[in-house]
Amino acid sequence: MARIALDAMGGDFAPKATIAGALLALQELDGVHTVQLIGQTSVIEAELASQLSRDQQIATGVRKHVEIVEAPDVIGMSEKPTAGMRKKPNSSMIVGLRLQTEGKSDAFVSAGNTGAQMASSAMLLKLQPGLTRPAIATVFPTARKPVIVIDSGANVDCSSKELLQFAWLGAVYAECIFGRPNPSIGLLSIGEEPEKGNQLTLEAHALLEGSALRFEGNVEGRALLESEADVVVCDGFTGNVALKTLEGTIRSVLGALRDEIRSSTRARVGGLLIRPAARGLRARLDPDTYGGGYLLGLRGLVVIAHGSSSRVAIANATRLAARGVEHRLVERLAERLPETRAESRAATIDA
Amino acid sequence: MARIALDAMGGDFAPKATIAGALLALQELDGVHTVQLIGQTSVIEAELASQLSRDQQIATGVRKHVEIVEAPDVIGMSEKPTAGMRKKPNSSMIVGLRLQTEGKSDAFVSAGNTGAQMASSAMLLKLQPGLTRPAIATVFPTARKPVIVIDSGANVDCSSKELLQFAWLGAVYAECIFGRPNPSIGLLSIGEEPEKGNQLTLEAHALLEGSALRFEGNVEGRALLESEADVVVCDGFTGNVALKTLEGTIRSVLGALRDEIRSSTRARVGGLLIRPAARGLRARLDPDTYGGGYLLGLRGLVVIAHGSSSRVAIANATRLAARGVEHRLVERLAERLPETRAESRAATIDA
Numbered sequence: 001m002a003r004i005a006l007d008a009m010g011g012d013f014a015p016k017a018t019i020a021g022a023l024l025a026l027q028e029l030d031g032v033h034t035v036q037l038i039g040q041t042s043v044i045e046a047e048l049a050s051q052l053s054r055d056q057q058i059a060t061g062v063r064k065h066v067e068i069v070e071a072p073d074v075i076g077m078s079e080k081p082t083a084g085m086r087k088k089p090n091s092s093m094i095v096g097l098r099l100q101t102e103g104k105s106d107a108f109v110s111a112g113n114t115g116a117q118m119a120s121s122a123m124l125l126k127l128q129p130g131l132t133r134p135a136i137a138t139v140f141p142t143a144r145k146p147v148i149v150i151d152s153g154a155n156v157d158c159s160s161k162e163l164l165q166f167a168w169l170g171a172v173y174a175e176c177i178f179g180r181p182n183p184s185i186g187l188l189s190i191g192e193e194p195e196k197g198n199q200l201t202l203e204a205h206a207l208l209e210g211s212a213l214r215f216e217g218n219v220e221g222r223a224l225l226e227s228e229a230d231v232v233v234c235d236g237f238t239g240n241v242a243l244k245t246l247e248g249t250i251r252s253v254l255g256a257l258r259d260e261i262r263s264s265t266r267a268r269v270g271g272l273l274i275r276p277a278a279r280g281l282r283a284r285l286d287p288d289t290y291g292g293g294y295l296l297g298l299r300g301l302v303v304i305a306h307g308s309s310s311r312v313a314i315a316n317a318t319r320l321a322a323r324g325v326e327h328r329l330v331e332r333l334a335e336r337l338p339e340t341r342a343e344s345r346a347a348t349i350d351a
Numbered sequence: 352m353a354r355i356a357l358d359a360m361g362g363d364f365a366p367k368a369t370i371a372g373a374l375l376a377l378q379e380l381d382g383v384h385t386v387q388l389i390g391q392t393s394v395i396e397a398e399l400a401s402q403l404s405r406d407q408q409i410a411t412g413v414r415k416h417v418e419i420v421e422a423p424d425v426i427g428m429s430e431k432p433t434a435g436m437r438k439k440p441n442s443s444m445i446v447g448l449r450l451q452t453e454g455k456s457d458a459f460v461s462a463g464n465t466g467a468q469m470a471s472s473a474m475l476l477k478l479q480p481g482l483t484r485p486a487i488a489t490v491f492p493t494a495r496k497p498v499i500v501i502d503s504g505a506n507v508d509c510s511s512k513e514l515l516q517f518a519w520l521g522a523v524y525a526e527c528i529f530g531r532p533n534p535s536i537g538l539l540s541i542g543e544e545p546e547k548g549n550q551l552t553l554e555a556h557a558l559l560e561g562s563a564l565r566f567e568g569n570v571e572g573r574a575l576l577e578s579e580a581d582v583v584v585c586d587g588f589t590g591n592v593a594l595k596t597l598e599g600t601i602r603s604v605l606g607a608l609r610d611e612i613r614s615s616t617r618a619r620v621g622g623l624l625i626r627p628a629a630r631g632l633r634a635r636l637d638p639d640t641y642g643g644g645y646l647l648g649l650r651g652l653v654v655i656a657h658g659s660s661s662r663v664a665i666a667n668a669t670r671l672a673a674r675g676v677e678h679r680l681v682e683r684l685a686e687r688l689p690e691t692r693a694e695s696r697a698a699t700i701d702a
Contacts, residue, residue: 220595237589238588245597245600248576249596253605257628257632267627271625272621277621
C-alpha cells in the first residue's frame, strides 16, 4: 500500500482539479492506496465536501483513503522558487516532501511551479550518491510503444557526463516500470550519423558508446513518436522544446482536421461517423493520459505534473506515483547506480 | 527573369525527382524563368528526354527554359563535405554556385548533402559583411500564417550575438517575401517568462530586447504552429530538432488517424466522406509544400531542400528561389545589415 502525497494547491486549476483527480485515482486504484492531500485544510475540506456530496457511493468508498495534511503557505506560479522556499517553509510542496523524509509518505505529486518542485525536492530528498542532477523523465505517446524522454526540462545546460547519467536513470525506469530488460538508448540529435550533432551530443555519443548500456546511436526529432529506442536522452532545454512542439503539433493537427471537417456538409457527416475513432486517437495522444513525469535521481519518489493539469492528468500522475512505489523504482535505481558511478569515473579519467 | 541553378544530382531521388520538379516549377512559373540543370549532361539529357516524351505540350512550352550545365563530379550523401569539395571541384554543387559568382545565375537550389551545400556556399558566395554565420530559414506550416524559423539547422552551436544576427535575417525575410513590415520576433525557449531558458537564450533575450527589432519575448515549442510571431529565432540544433519533431508528429498523427478509420466499417465510411477535407489538410501540412529553406546571410541566393525531396518539394524549392530573386532578397538584406552591425558592435561594448 502506497501513501501518495498530492500537492492539493499546485497547478492552474487547483484545488478543484487536484482533489477531483485524487478521487478519480482512488476509485481506479481500488482503495489500496492512500492519497494525502497537502494544503490549507479549510480550503481542501470545503472542496472535498462539495465534490463528495455529488456521489454518495464514491464518498463512502473513497473518503477513508484520503488524508488531509495542513500546509498554510502557498507559493505562486510566478514566485522565484528559492525565494518561495525560504519565505514560505510551510508551503504544500515543502510539507508534502517533508512527509517523505520523515517516512510518513512514499511519493510526492505536484502540478505547481516546476522550478520550485525541483529545487525543494533536491534540497529535502537529496540526490542519489554519484549523481550531479535530477532529471525529468517523460513518457511520449507513441504509435508502437511508450518512449521515455529524459531530461525533458529539469536541466537547461548539461554536461555530456550528465547525459550519461540520464541514460542510466532512463534505462532503470524502462526496466522497472515497463518491464523491458536491457532497454535500448537513443541520443536525440539532428541526424542519425554519429558525427551529426552539437558539441554536447558529440561528447555524449562517445560516452554512451563506451558505456555498458545498449546504445543505439543518434535519433532524430521525428523518432520521438515512432522510436525503436526505449529511452531517448537529451538535455532539458532540447527535451522540453521537443515535448512542447510535439504537444502543440498534436493539438494543432487535430484542431485543423476538425476545422476541415466543419467546412462542408459531406465532411460533417463523415466527421460524425469517425467520431468514436477520432476520440480514441485524441485520448491516446492527449498529454493528460500521461499526466506527469518522474523526477529521477533523488532518494525519494517525485512526480512533476503540467501546470495546466486537468482532473484526468492529476489522476494519471497519482497513478504514476503509485506504480513507482509498487515497482520500488527508487530502490532499484539505488541498486543500479554504482554502475553509473563507475562509468562516470572512467569518463573523468579518459577526459 | 530569374536564372535558377538546380543541382540535378542532389537528393535521395535525383535525378528523377529533381528534373521532374524543375519541369513542374517551369509550368507554373509561366515560362518567365530559366532553370539551369547542373550535373552530368548525359544523365540529365536522358532523364529529361524520357520525362518530356510523356507530354508533348509541356515539352514544347517548357524545354526552351531549361539549360543543362555540365558538372562531371558527384558528391555522395555520406562524404565529408569539405573533403568532397577539395577532391571534387567540379561537382554539381560547386559548378552551380560558381555560375552565380560569375554572374551567370541568380540562385542555387540543392537537395544534396546539407553540410556540403553550406560549406560550399559560404566559401564561394561569401558572407555578407558583419555576419559570422549563414543560417537556414525554414517556413513552418501553421494554422494562421507562416512562421519563419531561423536557424533550423546550419549552426549547431551558436553565440547569442549570432542569434541576434539570425533575428535580423529573419526579419528582412518576413518583410521582403511575406510583406510584413516591422515583423515580430520570438525567441524559442522553454517558457514565456524572460527568466526561462538556457544560458544561450537568456543572453540572446537581453540582446534582442535591446535591439531595434520588434521583439515579443520567448515562445515555446507549441507556438511554432500557432505563433503570433512572424519570426522564431533559435540555434540550429534546437531548430532542427523542433522541425523534425513537428514533421514526425504530423506524419504520425495523420497515420494514426488513418489506422483508426480503418478499424471499423462505420469509420471507414466516414473516412471516405472526409477524404477531400483530409487531403486538403495533408497538403497544407506536408513539408513538401515548403520544399526548402533559404540559406541566409550570403552574398548570393541559396535554397536548401530536404534530402528526401519529392518532385513537388523540388518544384516548391525552385519557386522559393524565384521568389527570392523577384523580391531582391539578397540585395535588401545587404541594405539592412548595417543596422545589425551597429547592434552587434554595441553588444560587444556592453559585454
